[in-house]
Amino acid sequence: MAERLGNRLHELRTERGLTQAGLAEMVEVSRKTINTVENGIFVPSTLLALKIARALGLPVEEIFSLED
């Protein structure tokens, strides 16, 4: 069975009133990267996942989870 990486990035970002570009600025990546991670097109590296988690002030497992 194929596993997917689920994420609550869109929800958590908008809760904080952040735009994709705003979060990208905090993480120091392009807006495209935030967009692709949010939409599940791109599976981020551990490094990028940790940087996103740090920018949002949350543990990484609250943002990302395994989906069957």
Added chain:
Amino acid sequence: MTDIETADRLTRRRARMFPVLALMFIIQQASFFIGRIEEGARTVDHVKISAWLVLSIALLLALTTGGSWFKSAKVRELMNDEVTRANRTEAFRVGFLGTMTAAIGLYFVSMFEAVDGREAIHILMTIGIAAALLRFGFLERRALRDG
């Protein structure tokens, strides 16, 4: 305009330009081969080949480095982040497969008709570069699509 916005604008432009460049590249090669079959080898063909080589190297460099060479290091870094690098790797994979498929095709063609070595290289490079450019452009456009 912030570095993020500049990188975003340039990334969009690159995603639009690469497929267009790939198509222009293919059309240019097609016209070269059609002319060659009709009229045979001429001095002007050597000029065309040189132009093709320069264009091939420029496209390879753009694909490999991401282009925008005169922008700041920060903007270039943003334009070459994790997603871009993953898309580039996938584009190179497709380019490699295209080249290998064309090589197999040329191998069979050479059983029935003599294929000049330079022409074979011409065809293989054109297919490899064009396939990689098209794939990279497609992936970048998909990555930039909202929602």
